[in-house]
Amino acid sequence: MGSPLGGVQAPEPICLPDPKTRFIATASRLDALSEGHQMAEWLKFMAALARAQHAAALSVALSHPLDEQQLEESVASRQPPLAPELHERDPSWRQGLMVLLDGLDHSPMPEGSAASIDELRLSSADAIEGLAHDFLCGSIDSNDAVRALYVAAALQVYFTLAAASLRAPLLRLLPDRGTCPCCGSTPVSGLITASGRTPGTRYLYCSLCSTAWNHVRAVCITCEGTGALSLRSIEGDSGAIKAEVCDDCHTYAKMLYQAKDMCIDPFADDLATLGLDMMVAEAGWSRHAPNPLLLVDNLRS
Numbered sequence: 001m002g003s004p005l006g007g008v009q010a011p012e013p014i015c016l017p018d019p020k021t022r023f024i025a026t027a028s029r030l031d032a033l034s035e036g037h038q039m040a041e042w043l044k045f046m047a048a049l050a051r052a053q054h055a056a057a058l059s060v061a062l063s064h065p066l067d068e069q070q071l072e073e074s075v076a077s078r079q080p081p082l083a084p085e086l087h088e089r090d091p092s093w094r095q096g097l098m099v100l101l102d103g104l105d106h107s108p109m110p111e112g113s114a115a116s117i118d119e120l121r122l123s124s125a126d127a128i129e130g131l132a133h134d135f136l137c138g139s140i141d142s143n144d145a146v147r148a149l150y151v152a153a154a155l156q157v158y159f160t161l162a163a164a165s166l167r168a169p170l171l172r173l174l175p176d177r178g179t180c181p182c183c184g185s186t187p188v189s190g191l192i193t194a195s196g197r198t199p200g201t202r203y204l205y206c207s208l209c210s211t212a213w214n215h216v217r218a219v220c221i222t223c224e225g226t227g228a229l230s231l232r233s234i235e236g237d238s239g240a241i242k243a244e245v246c247d248d249c250h251t252y253a254k255m256l257y258q259a260k261d262m263c264i265d266p267f268a269d270d271l272a273t274l275g276l277d278m279m280v281a282e283a284g285w286s287r288h289a290p291n292p293l294l295l296v297d298n299l300r301s
Contacts, residue, residue, distance in 0.1 A: 011201045014171050014181055017160050017210035023054035029268035037272060045109060046271055046293065049153055052103030056096040056157045064090050065165040075172050080184035082162050082209060084136040087183075093158035094128055100154050116146040123147075135292070152292045159183055159209035173213060178221040178288070180206035181213050186289030187253070189270045190215065190244075194259035202255070205266035207292050212266075222288050223249035231255070232280050240264055241273050243280045252280050253288040 030047035034040045066081055074081035081087070101117050109117075120128065131151045134140050140148045163182045173181050180187070187204035191212075194200075203212040204221065219226055221244075228247035233239060240260035245252040254273065256264045270291055277287060 011198045011214055012168075013173055013214050014168055015203065015212040016166060016168050016182075017164050017212075019057040019157070019160050019164050022160055022210050023050045023057055023157070026050040026265050026267045027054060029263065029265035030271065032263070033268060033272040039272075039274070041108070042110070043272060045107065046268075048104060048107035048109075049100075049293070050268075052100045052107075053153055053157050055103045056099040056154065057161060059099050060092050060096040060157065060161065062090050062161055062165060063092055064088075066162065068167065068170070071166060071170050075170060078172070078175060080174060080180060080182055081166065081171075082159060082183040084183065084185075084208075087162075089129075089132070089158065090162075091125075093132075093154060094125060096157050097128065097151065097154035100157065101150060112146055117150065120147050120150060149293065156208060156210070156292070163206075163209035163211050177213075177215050177219075177224070178204070180204075180209060180211050182206065182211045183209045185209065187221065188289075188291050189254040189256055189266045190221070191256045191258060191264070191266050192217070194257075194262065199259070207289065210267075220244075220246040220249060220251070221253050222246060222251040225249065232276075232283070234276055234279060241269055241276060243276055243285070245280060245283075245285045250285055251288045252285040 027047045027050035030043050030050060034043035034047065037043055071081050079086070097120070101121060104117065128151065131144060131148055132155060134144065135148050135152050135155065166182060171181050174184070179185065183206060185206050185208035188207040190202050190204045192200060192202050202215050202217045204215050205212050215221060218229060220229055223246060225246060225248040230245055231242040232245055233242040238260050240257050242255050242257070243252045244255050254270055254276065256266060256269055258264055271293065
């Protein structure tokens with residue numbers, strides 16, 4: 001199944017990603033958003049990273065995709081079949097990492113990135129797997145943060161490929177509707193559709209495997225409360241991107257409105273609207289979950 005961005009004919013509960021378009025679409029959107037943006041150079045770098053992810057997604061093949069029995073057992077136990085703490089990663093993901101690094105060779109990079117890329121190329125498989133484990137467990141050391149950025153990007157490619165290999169009809173939404181039914185990760189943003197027979201449907205987009213899943217609107221994706229939600233946006237902007245804030249749990253999540261901009265991308269537009277994050281954070285709300293590609297603050301300087 002494809003992304004609901006192009007038009008959903010019905011409110012499908014789960015939309016698996018298309019690895020052939022996921023990363024190149026984000027790269028193209030970042031290129032467009034970078035024009036005249038105050039963080040133009042950083043957005044151009046993130047566009048180059050997305051293009052490198054696209055190259056990796058096209059060149060890597062899973063040698064041990066999840067079989068149907070494993071999928072059915074996970075779904076029956078109400079567990080995400082690609083949960084990082086349970087899923088045994090196919091070693092092909094490290095090949096994808098090397099393709100990704102090669103794709104950045106001729107791109108302008110933030111200071112320190114080239115050295116970190118060289119270190120990764122010389123690292124042992126065990127060291128790279130250790131970085132992957134730390135990232136997936138949320139325990140990255142500050143000294144490893146730059147290298148972990150590229151590991152995170154490669155893991156996004158791998159988990160997107162793995163999610164795309166699953167059979168959507170066999171999947172089910174999790175009891176915790178705020179987490180991805182494929183890998184159990186948190187969403188990077190939500191998107192309100194403007195097309196299909198049911199426009200106005202909300203989908204959350206997984207920060208790791210790119211899966212989109214339906215989540216009822218007017219319900220907090222963190223605490224599932226309904227009585228203390230409101231929207232915040234930057235005055236004078238297009239209204240395409242807003243922060244849905246909850247005064248019960250004091251968290252927020254970004255919501256993207258396709259009716260305001262049909263070119264909107266859940267991954268690119270999140271990166272390009274850090275000003276909105278700063279505004280709501282200063283007002284006292286904490287982000288529902290981090291974007292995994294925002295591991296290193298000084299990459300944005």
